Amino acid sequence: MRDFIANHVRDIPRSGIRDFFEVVQSMSDVISLGIGEPDFATPWHIREAAIFSLEKGRTGYTSNLGLPRLRQAIASHLAARHDLTYDPKSEVLIAVGVSEAIDLALRAIINPGDEILYHEPCYVSYNPSITLAHGIPVAVSTREEEGFSLTAEALRASITPRSKALLLNFPTNPTGAVLEGAELEKISRLCIEHDLLVLTDEIYCEIRYDGRAHTSIASLPGMRERTVYLNGFSKAYAMTGFRIGYACAPVALTEAMMKVHQYAILCAPITAQEAAVEAIEHGAAPVEAMRREYELRRNYIVSAFADLGIPCNLPGGAFYVFPRVGVTGMTSRDFALGLLEQKKVAVVPGTAFGPCGEGYVRCSYATALPQIKKAMIRIGDFLEEQGVRPNSPLAAAMPA
Amino acid sequence: MDPLLQLLRRNALAPREDIARQLGIGVDEVAARIATLEREGRILGYQAIVDPEQVANGEVTAVIEVKITPERDGGFDRLASRIARFDQVTGCYLMSGGYDLLVFVEGENLREVARFVAERLSTIEGVLSTATHFRLKTYKENGTLLQAEPTPARLQVSP
Numbered sequence: 132m133r134d135f136i137a138n139h140v141r142d143i144p145r146s147g148i149r150d151f152f153e154v155v156q157s158m159s160d161v162i163s164l165g166i167g168e169p170d171f172a173t174p175w176h177i178r179e180a181a182i183f184s185l186e187k188g189r190t191g192y193t194s195n196l197g198l199p200r201l202r203q204a205i206a207s208h209l210a211a212r213h214d215l216t217y218d219p220k221s222e223v224l225i226a227v228g229v230s231e232a233i234d235l236a237l238r239a240i241i242n243p244g245d246e247i248l249y250h251e252p253c254y255v256s257y258n259p260s261i262t263l264a265h266g267i268p269v270a271v272s273t274r275e276e277e278g279f280s281l282t283a284e285a286l287r288a289s290i291t292p293r294s295k296a297l298l299l300n301f302p303t304n305p306t307g308a309v310l311e312g313a314e315l316e317k318i319s320r321l322c323i324e325h326d327l328l329v330l331t332d333e334i335y336c337e338i339r340y341d342g343r344a345h346t347s348i349a350s351l352p353g354m355r356e357r358t359v360y361l362n363g364f365s366k367a368y369a370m371t372g373f374r375i376g377y378a379c380a381p382v383a384l385t386e387a388m389m390k391v392h393q394y395a396i397l398c399a400p401i402t403a404q405e406a407a408v409e410a411i412e413h414g415a416a417p418v419e420a421m422r423r424e425y426e427l428r429r430n431y432i433v434s435a436f437a438d439l440g441i442p443c444n445l446p447g448g449a450f451y452v453f454p455r456v457g458v459t460g461m462t463s464r465d466f467a468l469g470l471l472e473q474k475k476v477a478v479v480p481g482t483a484f485g486p487c488g489e490g491y492v493r494c495s496y497a498t499a500l501p502q503i504k505k506a507m508i509r510i511g512d513f514l515e516e517q518g519v520r521p522n523s524p525l526a527a528a529m530p531a
Numbered sequence: 532m533d534p535l536l537q538l539l540r541r542n543a544l545a546p547r548e549d550i551a552r553q554l555g556i557g558v559d560e561v562a563a564r565i566a567t568l569e570r571e572g573r574i575l576g577y578q579a580i581v582d583p584e585q586v587a588n589g590e591v592t593a594v595i596e597v598k599i600t601p602e603r604d605g606g607f608d609r610l611a612s613r614i615a616r617f618d619q620v621t622g623c624y625l626m627s628g629g630y631d632l633l634v635f636v637e638g639e640n641l642r643e644v645a646r647f648v649a650e651r652l653s654t655i656e657g658v659l660s661t662a663t664h665f666r667l668k669t670y671k672e673n674g675t676l677l678q679a680e681p682t683p684a685r686l687q688v689s690p
């Protein structure tokens with residue numbers, strides 16, 4: 132019998148996170164800083180709307196693009212909050228999470244051999260999704276010195292005649308990086324200059340800190356016609372399990388994505404769509420309350436790493452920090468495994484997010500403060516016991 | 532509301548170092564700000580939130596709707612403060628709607644509270660009427676749920 136698995140699928144490596152997940156599963160009483168979803172249940176008014184919709188018997192298919200009411204609500208929200216104008220009738224598509232929306236966009240635009248640029252360290256699905264759509268992933272490294280934000284200079288160096296599109300994710304999972312101001316404008320002009328399409332995954336845009344507002348690249352001059360705007364409900368509204376997101380793009384692009392979506396999925400689940408209507412129409416206050424909570428925890432965890440002598444950028448958004456544990460001399464994987472086995476604290480090795488993540492780990496602070504506090508104390512103990520705490524008397528006594 | 536006040540309202544015993552880290556300021560500044568809030572009277576005191584359901588000896592809490600005659604040159608204030616001064620009164624508020632003052636009273640038992648209302652409260656000149664309601668069961672006290680909702684289980688590692 133021959134091997135039935137397609138080559139391009141077989142060649143996709145096993146997820147770094149998946150391996151780690153299996154180790155964590157085999158242990159009990161682990162404090163996990165490795166969770167990429169909010170620790171809040173979906174606000175009750177949203178759950179209640181979903182329950183009500185089921186009680187009313189709303190269980191049939193919706194139109195392929197999604198409930199008109201939801202598309203309208205999204206269009207109004209984006210216009211009011213992010214200065215983006217999309218026609219709800221033809222330029223908004225409701226998908227099964229931003230995950231599906233990204234897949235739709237890639238499958239809709241990639242001709243075999245097209246290069247798709249993206250910045251690393253990044254979300255685990257970007258590279259494989261590009262490969263699955265028969266594109267060529269081109270990673271652009273970002274650096275701690277620049278807050279892991281993308282620079283026009285780094286991007287320019289990676290553009291070739293085969294470059295088709297740029298996939299952006301700001302605020303970023305796993306680094307919490309943001310892209311704004313002059314650099315954002317430079318990148319937009321570069322995309323125009325090289326006629327690139329931009330796919331912008333803005334799932335964390337509501338989780339911004341220090342009083343700063345998020346600017347979408349889609350709202351910059353000359354960008355609307357060449358951007359697929361991707362956003363959803365998972366992070367801001369704590370609706371990860373509902374699996375609901377959306378793509379907004381000019382008509383032709385939306386049409387193309389719709390072709391893929393209608394045959395692969397038909398429509399996003401109606402209950403999730405009904406819940407999303409409630410979220411986007413009435414969810415602002417709980418979103419802000421959760422954002423404030425994340426900000427307090429962010430301040431706590433960054434300050435705790437500073438005290439341990441582990442360099443850690445202050446992230447501008449999302450709910451992750453990306454400390455440079457490599458100052459201990461350990462690799463990301465050794466640090467993460469050692470910490471897990473000896474102190475029962477789970478963090479994700481930075482290499483799960485790209486090779487330039489070596490020397491870093493991702494710590495999620497989407498978890499209650501007492502847990503974060505305990506975890507940081509255990510990390511301190513771990514460093515002490517390994518004799519690698521950078522500013523400890525033990526480390527100072529070691530030969531360099 | 533001031534983020535520091537919000538944190539103290541949640542847990543006044545939170546270590547000052549934790550508060551400092553969360554607010555991104557120094558421990559000394561936390562102490563200074565708290566001292567100022569206390570001095571200005573914005574923080575009136577610190578009290579343990581005790582579970583009312585676990586009362587030992589049948590203590591009761593009542594909520595009384597009081598109608599009073601507002602006075603010239605004083606409005607409701609004089610009467611309200613006269614009522615509020617009783618030890619049994621744990622809360623006293625001027626309210627909009629069908630009555631004037633909402634008064635919380637705690638007593639050793641039902642009869643004692645009833646006696647307080649009949650003999651001390653209703654007899655005050657200017658009190659027109661009272662409507663007494665006895666609290667039967669507490670679900671949430673001072674922002675704290677008595678039966679905490681279990682945090683939903685999540686996958687321990689997720690991208």
